[in-house]
Amino acid sequence: MAAGKLRVGVLASGQGSNLQALIDACADPSFPAEIVHVLSNVEGAYALERARRAGIPTALIRHREYSSREAFDAAVDACLREAGVEFVCLAGFMRLLSEGFVRGWDGRMINIHPSLLPSFKGLHTHAQALQAGVKVHGCTVHFVRPALDDGPVLAQAAVPVLPGDSADLLAARVLEQEHRIYPLALRLIAEGRAVVDGDVVRIDAPHAGQALVNPVAP
Numbered sequence: 001m002a003a004g005k006l007r008v009g010v011l012a013s014g015q016g017s018n019l020q021a022l023i024d025a026c027a028d029p030s031f032p033a034e035i036v037h038v039l040s041n042v043e044g045a046y047a048l049e050r051a052r053r054a055g056i057p058t059a060l061i062r063h064r065e066y067s068s069r070e071a072f073d074a075a076v077d078a079c080l081r082e083a084g085v086e087f088v089c090l091a092g093f094m095r096l097l098s099e100g101f102v103r104g105w106d107g108r109m110i111n112i113h114p115s116l117l118p119s120f121k122g123l124h125t126h127a128q129a130l131q132a133g134v135k136v137h138g139c140t141v142h143f144v145r146p147a148l149d150d151g152p153v154l155a156q157a158a159v160p161v162l163p164g165d166s167a168d169l170l171a172a173r174v175l176e177q178e179h180r181i182y183p184l185a186l187r188l189i190a191e192g193r194a195v196v197d198g199d200v201v202r203i204d205a206p207h208a209g210q211a212l213v214n215p216v217a218p
C-alpha cells in the first residue's frame, strides 16, 4: 500500500461496474487514491466479487438485520472507520442514508447518479429523460447531502439522446460515461483540486472543463 494515498471506501449494492472503473483507475501506481474497503448490503452483489478479485477487503452488512435505518448506518459507519476509510464513494448503493450518517461524512462522500443533476432525481432516470424529451442526458458525480440526489456537483458527462432510444440504450450510453467521470472526480478530490464552497464545487485544474466530459456525438 503506497503511502500518502487517499484511503477510499466504496459502498455498492449491485453489479459494481462503477466500482470496477475505480478499481482499474487505482491500479495505476500514479493514481492518488486507493480502495481499502468495499461494503455491500446485498449478499451476492457482484460488486463484492469484483473487490475480492482485486484483493480488496469486503464487508456484507445486511440492512434487513437492523431494526432501523440509523442502526444499519451506524454499523456501516463503524466498519468504514475501522478500515481507516477517509473518503466514501457510493457506487450504486441502493439505500437511503440517514441524516446523521451523511453529516458524519460531510464533504467526504460522493455519489454517482445517472442523470445531469438537478434534473431527474430518484429512480428510472433514463425513462424520465425520454419522457421529458430532452436532447442531452448524462451523469453526475456529486457530494452527498441529506436530501436524495442532492449536493454540490463535482463532475458531469453529457450524452446525446438519439431518435429511437430506449431506456436501456440510453442507460448503456450513460454508463460508459459514468466509468469515465467517477475516476476523474476521485482524482480531482485526492489531488486536492476539488473544494466544496457552499453549494458548489470549485475545481482547481489547468483546464476549466476538466470536470465536464463531453463525448463526441455519434
Ligand code: GRF
Residues within 6 Å of the ligand: 012, 013, 014, 015, 016, 017, 018, 019, 091, 092, 093, 112, 113, 114, 139, 175, 178
Ligand atoms: C449506476 O447507473 C449509477 O449511476 C447508479 O446505479 C448504477 C450502478 O451501476 N447510482 P453499477 O453497479 O456501478 O454497475
